[in-house]
Amino acid sequence: MKRPLLLAAIGLALLVGFPFIVENPYYIHLAQTIAIYAILLFGLDIVVGYTGQVSLGHAGLFGIGAYTAGVLYMHFHAPLLLTIVCGIGATAAFGAILALPALRVTGPYLAMVTLAFGTIIQILINEVTDVTNGPMGITFSKPVLLGMVLDERAYYWVCSFLLVASLIVVHRLLRSHLGRAFEALRGSPIASDCMGVSVYRYKVYAFVISAGFAGLAGSLYAYSERYISPNTYNFELTVLFLLAIIMGGRKTRSGALLGATIIVMLPKLLDDLALFRYVSVTLAVLVTAGAGLLVARGKTTLARSAIPVAGSVALAVLSFVLTSMTDWRLSIFGLITLLVVYYLQDGIVGYVRQALGWRGHGADDAAQAALLAAPASAVSTSTAGGAGELVAADQVLMQFGGLKALNEVTLHVARGTIHGLIGPNGSGKSTMMNVLTGIYVPTAGAIAFKGQSIVGRTSARIALAGIARTFQNVQLFGEMTALQNVLVGLHHSYRSNLLDVALHLPRFRREEREATARAYALLKFVGLESLAGEEARNLPYGKQRLLEIARALALNPELLLLDEPAAGLTAPDIKELVVIIRKIREHGITLILIEHHMDVVMSVCDVVTVLDFGQKIAEGTPAAVQSDPQVIKAYLGSEAH
Amino acid sequence: MLTLTNLHAGYGKVEVLHGISLEVPKGQVVTLIGSNGAGKTTTMRAISGMIAPREGKVMLGDVDITGRDSHRIARLGLAHSPEGRRVFATMSVNDNLLLGAFPRYTGARARGDIAADLERAMDYFPRLKERRTQLAGTLSGGEQQMLAMARAMMMNPEVVLLDEPSMGLAPILVDEVFRIISRLRAEGVTMLLVEQFAAAALNVADYGYVLENGRIAVHGPAEKLKNDPAVQAAYLGGSH
Numbered sequence: 001m002k003r004p005l006l007l008a009a010i011g012l013a014l015l016v017g018f019p020f021i022v023e024n025p026y027y028i029h030l031a032q033t034i035a036i037y038a039i040l041l042f043g044l045d046i047v048v049g050y051t052g053q054v055s056l057g058h059a060g061l062f063g064i065g066a067y068t069a070g071v072l073y074m075h076f077h078a079p080l081l082l083t084i085v086c087g088i089g090a091t092a093a094f095g096a097i098l099a100l101p102a103l104r105v106t107g108p109y110l111a112m113v114t115l116a117f118g119t120i121i122q123i124l125i126n127e128v129t130d131v132t133n134g135p136m137g138i139t140f141s142k143p144v145l146l147g148m149v150l151d152e153r154a155y156y157w158v159c160s161f162l163l164v165a166s167l168i169v170v171h172r173l174l175r176s177h178l179g180r181a182f183e184a185l186r187g188s189p190i191a192s193d194c195m196g197v198s199v200y201r202y203k204v205y206a207f208v209i210s211a212g213f214a215g216l217a218g219s220l221y222a223y224s225e226r227y228i229s230p231n232t233y234n235f236e237l238t239v240l241f242l243l244a245i246i247m248g249g250r251k252t253r254s255g256a257l258l259g260a261t262i263i264v265m266l267p268k269l270l271d272d273l274a275l276f277r278y279v280s281v282t283l284a285v286l287v288t289a290g291a292g293l294l295v296a297r298g299k300t301t302l303a304r305s306a307i308p309v310a311g312s313v314a315l316a317v318l319s320f321v322l323t324s325m326t327d328w329r330l331s332i333f334g335l336i337t338l339l340v341v342y343y344l345q346d347g348i349v350g351y352v353r354q355a356l357g358w359r360g361h362g363a364d365d366a367a368q369a370a371l372l373a374a375p376a377s378a379v380s381t382s383t384a385g386g387a388g389e390l391v392a393a394d395q396v397l398m399q400f401g402g403l404k405a406l407n408e409v410t411l412h413v414a415r416g417t418i419h420g421l422i423g424p425n426g427s428g429k430s431t432m433m434n435v436l437t438g439i440y441v442p443t444a445g446a447i448a449f450k451g452q453s454i455v456g457r458t459s460a461r462i463a464l465a466g467i468a469r470t471f472q473n474v475q476l477f478g479e480m481t482a483l484q485n486v487l488v489g490l491h492h493s494y495r496s497n498l499l500d501v502a503l504h505l506p507r508f509r510r511e512e513r514e515a516t517a518r519a520y521a522l523l524k525f526v527g528l529e530s531l532a533g534e535e536a537r538n539l540p541y542g543k544q545r546l547l548e549i550a551r552a553l554a555l556n557p558e559l560l561l562l563d564e565p566a567a568g569l570t571a572p573d574i575k576e577l578v579v580i581i582r583k584i585r586e587h588g589i590t591l592i593l594i595e596h597h598m599d600v601v602m603s604v605c606d607v608v609t610v611l612d613f614g615q616k617i618a619e620g621t622p623a624a625v626q627s628d629p630q631v632i633k634a635y636l637g638s639e640a641h
Numbered sequence: 642m643l644t645l646t647n648l649h650a651g652y653g654k655v656e657v658l659h660g661i662s663l664e665v666p667k668g669q670v671v672t673l674i675g676s677n678g679a680g681k682t683t684t685m686r687a688i689s690g691m692i693a694p695r696e697g698k699v700m701l702g703d704v705d706i707t708g709r710d711s712h713r714i715a716r717l718g719l720a721h722s723p724e725g726r727r728v729f730a731t732m733s734v735n736d737n738l739l740l741g742a743f744p745r746y747t748g749a750r751a752r753g754d755i756a757a758d759l760e761r762a763m764d765y766f767p768r769l770k771e772r773r774t775q776l777a778g779t780l781s782g783g784e785q786q787m788l789a790m791a792r793a794m795m796m797n798p799e800v801v802l803l804d805e806p807s808m809g810l811a812p813i814l815v816d817e818v819f820r821i822i823s824r825l826r827a828e829g830v831t832m833l834l835v836e837q838f839a840a841a842a843l844n845v846a847d848y849g850y851v852l853e854n855g856r857i858a859v860h861g862p863a864e865k866l867k868n869d870p871a872v873q874a875a876y877l878g879g880s881h
Contacts, residue, residue, distance in 0.1 A: 357654065422811075423811070424781075424783070424811045424813065424814070425781035425782045425783030425784065425809070425810060425811050425814060426780075426781025426782070426783070426784070427781075472782070472809065473725065534655075535653075538652050538653060538655065539678075540677050540678035540682070541677065541682065541724065541725075542676075542677025542678065543677060543678060564809055567808050567809040567837075568677070568724070568805055568808045568809075568837055569677060569837060570674070570675070570676050570677060570837050570839065570876060571839065571876055571877065572676055572875060572876070573676055573677050596809065596810060596811055596812060596815075598812055634813075635811055635812065635813055636812050636813060637812055637813035637816050
């Protein structure tokens with residue numbers, strides 16, 4: 001804990017003291033610009049780094065922030081603080097509009113739509129001359145705060161203060177349940193929905209919050225430049241922002257700061273030949289040393305690191321060959337960018353972290369979690385309702401084109417039982433799971449859970465109503481740790497809002513502590529506590545399946561659907577799994593189990609339903625089903641299993 | 642045909658394999674058994690170049706393939722049927738199989754009679770024949786698994802790595818997969834097999850290695866391992 005605090009204190013002192021060290025107003029102005037860009041990048045990183053969406057509309061949002069401030073200033077002479085608050089609000093509203101296409105399209109399509117959004121904003125600003133003064137732009141006088149006229153240095157402090165405030169808010173936000181929800185969207189949208197984290201809602205949240213920071217940055221920028229015109233908020237700027245995130249390193253605040261510094265300072269440095277020589281030599285030394293370190297540690301091969309080393313050395317040599325910078329400036333900027341983006345795919349910060357072998361905060365959080373007091377019981381006990389039917393699916397028809405994946409299947413599951421669902425591959429078992437969890441809406445038929453129809457409800461609502469599941473092809477949030485995966489399942493236990501999170505109010509602190517302790521206890525329940533800090537994608541397959549069970553239990557389900565939990569497990573692991581399944585049932589949770597390992601099915605199930613070609617061909621006790629000639633023919637095969 | 646010497650490999654900072662040495666002689670089926678997390682899949686990935694080994698050597702015939710890119714290793718005749726059926730979902734069954742023969746089209750491997758081999762693959766897996774024009778993504782899990790195996794065979798490989806071929810299959814299909822493996826073995830195909838059903842794997846294999854925590858604990862002829870009380874207790878409990 002001590003080292004980060006010390007580093008923060010030094011950083012803060014440098015930030016505050018900068019205008020005393022460098023008195024040239026030109027450089028103070030550049031520092032303002034870096035702070036402003038960094039605020040925008042914090043927000044952009046939420047969308048790009050965490051939720052994994054592309055946005056080419058952020059220059060447009062930046063422009064909306066600037067013009068909200070500009071219009072209020074020009075027409076109403078509104079004070080600085082008011083224009084900033086309105087800038088944030090108006091831009092956040094536009095962020096919600098930008099989120100709408102992101103709900104329907106992804107990847108290159110989303111890039112095109114957001115690009116169109118940015119272009120339209122720019123054209124609108126240009127055309128609505130009455131409001132925005134059109135191409136003429138808006139000129140500001142020096143900003144006034146609380147009756148004081150702010151000079152370059154004072155305004156720098158305002159920007160720095162807001163930079164630090166934004167940093168703290170964004171950092172807290174992203175490490176809370178909200179941040180985990182954003183990251184879960186990237187890992188697996190289907191699993192997010194099935195954990196009660198609505199993909200729809202959290203995509204909109206991410207865009208709105210991201211736009212809010214773009215609005216803050218935009219309005220600050222207007223006062224910093226003291227002149228705004230529509231041309232500034234163009235496609236180039238949007239690409240520059242994305243580059244800054246990629247170069248600095250996504251999913252890190254330090255990466256955003258570094259990225260902002262690079263996009264502001266690098267073109268300036270390239271103006272000056274002497275400075276350029278200095279920079280390129282430093283770069284060459286850093287790249288060579290870094291590559292040497294990685295090769296020595298066996299993390300990369302000599303052949304792979306040869307090109308970046310050669311490239312940076314060539315750049316350094318070129319800097320001494322050149323006699324004038326002007327003709328070469330943009331080409332060299334492009335080359336450096338290309339080199340960084342191509343070779344440091346985790347950005348500069350990611351590269352440095354890897355080279356120094358730093359652990360992410362996820363591992364530290366997991367270590368902390370182990371020290372928390374364990375809750376009374378990790379797995380919720382479901383006793384409500386007593387006996388009776390929990391699920392009643394009647395005459396369910398699921399049609400894909402001409403294919404009837406489920407042909408009028410009726411499935412009734414009694415409370416507190418383990419209900420097996422078996423059948424040949426492609427017989428409709430997984431389709432049944434998807435229908436029960438709202439991923440598919442059945443073509444016809446009725447499904448009641450606890451006596452209420454769930455047909456047509458969203459997956460997230462069904463999950464919150466008490467149906468949790470695991471997936472046949474594991475759907476974990478790969479870049480998140482095991483502990484964080486379970487915490488996403490516990491998302492429903494949080495009541496904290498944005499304010500609680502940003503200010504770390506007692507409510508949030510209590511909820512976070514309780515959820516972390518509970519998540520750790522759930523990991524313990526499935527025997528994964530020693531791997532709490534490991535990224536889910538690094539776990540072996542069998543452990544990933546257990547982690548999915550822990551995550552599903554976090555929902556406090558009354559019904560748990562397990563889709564082939566034993567697939568890929570060896571005999572001893574299967575024995576452990578059977579013990580876990582029995583323990584879950586002892587807590588009163590009803591289970592539906594799809595499984596091909598007949599010994600598992602036979603030893604734990606109370607009732608077994610057999611599907612073939614979308615139709616129910618048998619149902620009864622395991623023993624009765626096992627000796628059913630039709631089941632043997634379609635599924636078990638002639639040999640005894 | 643395939644020889645690993647003191648192989649170390651892992652992910653990130655975690656080392657999973659701490660020095661594996663094993664040999665797959667030509668025309669034999671060798672199986673690798675062990676509990677989850679022991680390093681079976683990691684071994685397969687390190688062989689086929691999906692991850693770079695940190696230390697040690699992988700030889701395919703007399704060629705050192707340690708740390709080479711996976712597409713180069715594939716062209717040298719090593720086919721990998723990966724865990725979890727990675728088929729090309731938006732392409733037809735037929736095209737998936739022809740892609741398996743890609744190195745033969747480009748001249749990286751002897752061309753032979755691709756059309757005849759395609760028919761032979763369909764013959765091995767009659768279910769694929771029925772569905773040859775269907776998109777691979779619409780196949781059931783079991784059919785995708787068969788497609789992945791058939792695709793690996795289309796290369797006319799020197800060595801096939803089969804990672805969990807029976808995973809997620811109905812019991813009736815598990816039997817079929819093992820029948821196919823025995824048939825391929827009878828034809829002289831060299832295979833390294835990783836299987837959850839250790840007993841069934843030892844039944845079709847010539848030789849077996851037991852992996853424990855990233856190290857080879859025991860190895861020997863399949864017959865002998867099957868009757869080894871320690872191996873029986875740890876890995877052969879329960880049938881499928």
